[in-house]
Amino acid sequence: MKSFGFLSFGHYAMGPAQQGPSAADMARIHLDVAQAADEMGVNNASFRVHHFVPQAAAPMPLLGAIAGSTKRIDIGTGVIDMRYENPLYLAEEVAALDQIAGGRLALGLSRGAPEAADKGWEAFGYHSEREDGSDLARKNFERFLAAIDGAPLARAAQLDKQYPNMYQPGTGLPIFPHSPGLRKRIYWGSGTHRSAEQAARDGVNLMSSTLVSETTSETLGEIQADQIARYRAAWTEAGHDWSPKVSISRSIFPLVSAEDHRLFGLQGGGHDQVGVIPQAGASTFGRSYAAEPDALIEQLQQDPAIAAADTLLLTLPTTMGADISIRILENFAEHVGPALGWEPTPER
Structure with a gap:
């Protein structure tokens, strides 16, 4: 593990009758946590995206x-659902x-997770042939890349219809702006070995999902380590001329x-679980880790996916407020990260 960051699911209360931060509160919490993380040298700030x-x-x-x-x-992001996007x-x-x-982007895209809405992308004006919308996500992703x-994705109009008169009629037109090197900062969020291998062929980085569809007797870390190995083998076979990055997340x-003991002491001691997710089927969920630093370091060193990945994202309980999330990051940066090979991002 060379870098670490955080991933926030960003849940908020729908109104005064519910406990928890409002949407405006959560936006402020996210800003406060990201700014504090930047001061610490934390390497990444990522946010979950869901609709409806x-x-x-x-x-x-x-x-x-x-x-x-x-x-x-x-x-x-971890991740933007490409079924909902104009690419x-x-x-x-x-x-x-x-x-x-x-150039500090590390954008995660994906087919998207199971959702509350029934084919919610149709309300956004998009249609798919498949029940899960995977064909739509694939088409949009390819067009985005x-x-x-x-x-060139459009053609210049005839001169008498073109304003300003910049192009010869029929000239192929790209979108603007263009940010050089952006492709190397795009991640595909993968919950299966197959989609990880496709991400390698596509020439994008890998963001291994918080849950994976493979449900062998192995731990989540072992399943993800296999996924990462398959991804890197497919990358080598594809012949790309640069080295990709892989990120995973853990609680x-x-x-x-x-x-800390009062708030999170009961989170430790669990095991990975297998559950059934609508649309996704049986999936493996990772355990939460909670322990004093020396014990925590030993536990994390035994997770093969953490060893194989380039970036570890800590899933933060941002609904508890900015101060608690910042303290989790501070504790990890001071007491745990260095033993796992973490290096803070230098000022640019």
Whole structure:
């Protein structure tokens, strides 16, 4: 493990009758945590994206605010559901965000997780042939990659219809802006070995999902380590000329103070679980880690996926407020991360 960051699911209360932060509170919490993480040298700030539920659904305003108020932390998503996206508009937004962030983007895209809405993408104006929308996600993803690569996706109009008169009629037009190197900062969120291998063929980084569809007797870490090995083998076979990155996520709570023990002490001692997720079927869920630093380091060193990945994202309980999430990051950065090979991001 060379870098670590955080992943927030960003749940918020739908109204005064519910306990917890409001949508506005959660936006402020995310900003506060990201800014504090940037000061610590934490390497990545990522945010879950879901539609038709009280979570962050439109990440670009938040990511833009973080990019403009931080200096070194990578910013991204885990993940944007490509069934809901206009791929060319997303490509324009992402390129502009990458420029604002100075190349600090680490954007996760995917087919998307099971959701509350019945084919919610249809309400957004998109249609698929398959029940799960996977064909739509694939088509949109391929078009998005073509757009950020600068491929011509429209043709210049006749001169008497063109304003301003910039192009010869019929000239192929790419989207603007174009951010060089952006392809190397795109991740595909994968919950299966097959989709991980496809991500390698596509030439994008890998974000191994918080749950995976393989349900062998192995632990989540062992399943993910196999997934990562398959991804890297497929990458080598594809012949790409650069080295990709792999990120995974875990719920990790270093117990440093009495308050840490009170809040999170009961989170440790569990095991990976297999459960059935609608649309996804049987899936393997990872355990939570909660222990004093020395014991925690030993436990994490035994997780083969942490050893195989480049980035470890800590899933934070941001509904508990910014201070608690910041303390988790501080505890990990001071007492755990260095023993796992973590190096803070230098100022850029």
